Amino acid sequence: MTQPLYVGVDIGGTTVKVGLCNEEGKLLHTYEGPTGSEQGPDASLGNIAEYARRVVNDNGYAWEDVQGIGVGMPGFMNFETGVVHLSANFPGWKDVPVKSKLEQLTGKTVRINNDANVAALGEAWSGAGRGLQNVVVFTLGTGVGGGIIIRGQIYEGFSGMAGELGHVQVVPDMEAIQCGCGQHGCVETVSSATGIIRMAKDAVERGDKTSLAALPSIAAKDVFDAAKAGDEVAIRIVKRAAYYLGKTLAATAVIVNPERFILGGGVARAGDVLFDAVREVFAKYTPKQAVVDVVPAELGNDAGVVGAAGLNLRAI
Template sequence: MSESIYVGVDLGGTSIKVGICNQEGQLLLTHEGPTETEKGVHIVVDNIVKYVHEIVEKSPYDWDQLVGVGAGVAGFTNVVEGIIILAPNIGFRDVPIRSLLEERLGKPVKIDNDANVAALGEVWSGAGRGVDNCICYTLGTGVGGGIILNGKIYQGFSGLAGEIGHVSVVPDLEAIQCGCGKKGCLETVSSATGIIRMANDAVARGDRTTLATVENMNAKEVFDAAKAGDEVAVRIVNRAAFYLGKSMAIVAAVLNPEVFIVGGGVSYAGDILFNEVREVYAKLTPDPLQRGVSILPALLGNNAGVVGAAGLHLRS
């Protein structure tokens, strides 16, 4: 029997990335092209179809070997009906993406949000390979999350499970309003946006820090300053790590995962972030919930989305 392949689609506002995976979750080939959101829904769908055909055509595989296509998108999705409810970055609202793609491709299609497919990718063939119960954090502009229970994505009753960035962890007296409209969310302190905000606030207060000389600050510069011994930067990183570790302690008490995986741009900070997160987790989590639990950086980087999307047909 010929080898079965699966194509994953990472649907972004600027580009569409597609990848071919085998049944073991090995990423065999990738291809990328512009999304062209400004041209409307039908052109974006045309592009997805075109890129899926192109990647299979330039691979050593035949179209008949393609079992199915999965797509991940940053936005709200109705997984059961295959509808993108709202994806502001690509201008989609109530788009029946599954039926549109199935009609054009003649293959089964599954969809999910980007955080869930990234989590699935890491569990299928990344840092969580071989683990059935795992929580994935994506620390970027916001804080995304994906929950894998018993080897499958946990959706919740309305498909919104995994919104870890909106776990309330910051005390009221320190809390600021989050983009979701509530206060105290993890996203306000442990995202790249939150870290930059805290750094800019410190500079505005007149705190003595090398960050005062930085223009158009980004999170990496805050982490670099902390690694160089800047006390203000260290305080900011420790605060971000504290609330990240606190959120993990809360999640552990509810779901008891074996592994926490942390990805996204902020995760590249390395030991200065992870050592503190592990220390906080150990301090705030009852001993039985610590045993056998690991907190690890993600491995797949920007490929997690396409790998996880491809895996929707096998692991969801």
């Protein structure tokens, strides 16, 4: 007996990951191949169409059972028309009609959205938010991204900027530095891996007594490991990152009122040393009626393909 299938595509600068999901959001199979972005958008889209067929046909399924294809990628795009206007990771991609071209190549309905939104949808659909209708996902990596899921669907806002959670300005003016977005005091400047590394390097340059000074280079993981080992400087840095992230959750909670906050990305793998501090700050600054669980993401690198697959089922 056949089952409805959904293909999700997570487009990276060098690699495309394609996933095949059933209608419950279970990831059945994946396939990865080079993006080929240096050859231009037409070549990349041709590769994506080929990979989509491979993940279906090579695993014994029928292409006719595919109900739709979803695509997640970074950049500025029109979600409704499926046109990617600009993406820094893809030189030469300007006003590319991804939706219509992929529909021509595959014969399937195609929906597109940005990578942070589809990762959030993946976690909401079959990850740490499964069974819930309203969740907010923060992705803590080089920057801070996120996605808002309301009634099981991505909330995009009128211009697609909803869910740009890394650019909530929570750092006071006297402490604020400029963010990559051009504004000052964004939570991304302190709670991302980049922000944590910057604070650690500043501490070393000031001559603060810390084990981090002995390292030839500092990664965010080094700061968390040092904090777990009792390094007071590292503990201070982690607490500062957690403080502003917790305050951002508090602000989001009284606007969106989600059932759960989910934290993913490389920084979130720090574990209790980060989560305990974030939960404490969140509870302190949030009205009791809006305090909810703050939990780690579950899908890891699969969140993007699962969420993209869900675009044709969970997003309208």
